[in-house]
Amino acid sequence: MSTANPSVEKVAQVILPAELLAHWQGHRTLTRKVIEAFPEKDFFEYSIGGMRPFSKMVDELLSIAGPGMKEIVSGKAAAFTEAVAHGNSKAKVLALWDEATEEINANWAKIGVDKFHDSIKLFGQYEGTIQSSILYFVDNEIHHRGQGYVYLRTLGIEPPMFWDRN
Amino acid sequence: MSTANPSVEKVAQVILPAELLAHWQGHRTLTRKVIEAFPEKDFFEYSIGGMRPFSKMVDELLSIAGPGMKEIVSGKAAAFTEAVAHGNSKAKVLALWDEATEEINANWAKIGVDKFHDSIKLFGQYEGTIQSSILYFVDNEIHHRGQGYVYLRTLGIEPPMFWDRN
Numbered sequence: 349m350s351t352a353n354p355s356v357e358k359v360a361q362v363i364l365p366a367e368l369l370a371h372w373q374g375h376r377t378l379t380r381k382v383i384e385a386f387p388e389k390d391f392f393e394y395s396i397g398g399m400r401p402f403s404k405m406v407d408e409l410l411s412i413a414g415p416g417m418k419e420i421v422s423g424k425a426a427a428f429t430e431a432v433a434h435g436n437s438k439a440k441v442l443a444l445w446d447e448a449t450e451e452i453n454a455n456w457a458k459i460g461v462d463k464f465h466d467s468i469k470l471f472g473q474y475e476g477t478i479q480s481s482i483l484y485f486v487d488n489e490i491h492h493r494g495q496g497y498v499y500l501r502t503l504g505i506e507p508p509m510f511w512d513r514n
Numbered sequence: 515m516s517t518a519n520p521s522v523e524k525v526a527q528v529i530l531p532a533e534l535l536a537h538w539q540g541h542r543t544l545t546r547k548v549i550e551a552f553p554e555k556d557f558f559e560y561s562i563g564g565m566r567p568f569s570k571m572v573d574e575l576l577s578i579a580g581p582g583m584k585e586i587v588s589g590k591a592a593a594f595t596e597a598v599a600h601g602n603s604k605a606k607v608l609a610l611w612d613e614a615t616e617e618i619n620a621n622w623a624k625i626g627v628d629k630f631h632d633s634i635k636l637f638g639q640y641e642g643t644i645q646s647s648i649l650y651f652v653d654n655e656i657h658h659r660g661q662g663y664v665y666l667r668t669l670g671i672e673p674p675m676f677w678d679r680n
Contacts, residue, residue, distance in 0.1 A: 360627055361527045361627065362534055363528050363649075368528055375653070397668035398667060464528045479533075484677075487541070490653050490656040490657050491676060492660065494659070495663060497657075497661060498563055501562070502563035510654065510657060
């Protein structure tokens, strides 16, 4: 790795911390659009194949993203809970989603690039590194959002385009 | 970034090239299990919500992964085609999957860490960097595999665990 030219050194990495944050938040923006695309009742009640309603998957995502980042930065393990106080209001879910967006951004700024390989036992049970944990958060969100796309399709609703992250 | 200690410098990155490869191949291993979980007929024919059968999504993944990596390494743009010659045989699809695994590994070794931010117009039409293209490959696979999970659930089949990547 060249050290003569800092601008070259800066990009002699697979992905920079700010890029990974933008990648994640881009996915979160798309997931927000998917939440918006659901009719209120279907968001909380509709399901197929014996699976959870999409709202329950979103509860899981909300329980991971903000609290996970908080634990990564503080080092303080918290028990994992999927109970999210939204009183079955989609508007409240979206407000909580936006709060998490800000919380993630604020905590992200506290992770130095040298910290991403630090070990962590998230929520007291999931062992990995900060990097593998964050990738898991993103992957898990894409996975469940993909399921939400099928829910929307079977409801006859066109989902947002997969590449629409702004 | 410290240059005094190479082993420290080595991990002063969000993710190393070898780690991103392992991450992707881990996901590909899981997708392979999902393909295996489908009954032969359902893999090629079953669909819900007016969507494609899972085999067509897998055709898309096969058309992206191996050919995309080849283009990234060679710099030679190729037209994108989703036509995959498997004659509606799941065994043949799995064989093509395994060939792509080897092709990806072989080409990955040719991408230096300093190349991941190089610009590319993949398949002559998708602009981004090598890094954003590869993340798109992975994300797109997770997205469609998540849809395959719903297909399996509605068929009454238990999908593999999401974290089972070995």
